[in-house]
Amino acid sequence: MPYMSASPQSLALLSQQYSQLQALEKIIVDEKHILQQHQPEQLVQIIEQKNQLLIAIQNLDQEISLNQQFAQDKAANLLTQELVDIESLLNHCQQQNQVNGQIIAQSQLAVERMKTTLLESHNKTAITYDNKGKKSGGLSSIGLKA
Numbered sequence: 001m002p003y004m005s006a007s008p009q010s011l012a013l014l015s016q017q018y019s020q021l022q023a024l025e026k027i028i029v030d031e032k033h034i035l036q037q038h039q040p041e042q043l044v045q046i047i048e049q050k051n052q053l054l055i056a057i058q059n060l061d062q063e064i065s066l067n068q069q070f071a072q073d074k075a076a077n078l079l080t081q082e083l084v085d086i087e088s089l090l091n092h093c094q095q096q097n098q099v100n101g102q103i104i105a106q107s108q109l110a111v112e113r114m115k116t117t118l119l120e121s122h123n124k125t126a127i128t129y130d131n132k133g134k135k136s137g138g139l140s141s142i143g144l145k146a
Helices: 008-037 040-066 068-075 078-127
Strands: 127-131 134-139
Touching: 008 040, 008 068, 008 127
Parallel strands: none
Antiparallel strands: 127 134
């Protein structure tokens, strides 16, 4: 029985998919650096690049899912190593993306804590007392209240 190999078309599709995932991996690494350095302008740019790449990945994945030759090669187990490599890289990207999500969540918590602290500090300095010794916030003498 002759040795069968995957079609050039299937290999080209998987090669393109692997390249896209490598590009995504680089963007995720860059995104992490930008998040750690607190660079909002660069973050907007990298998020746009990431979104465009994710759309391209989704489109290629759709193309692959509809490709009959790919389905035949996959069913014949001719693409096993390529698929393992792609799945491994995809898992790595997902893990790194989760780390970035945690950085974002921690940053949001820090901002909320700072906001709360600033508001508490402001409210302490804005408290006044009326002629009966009761606490009063705001400028009630001119009709404004906090």
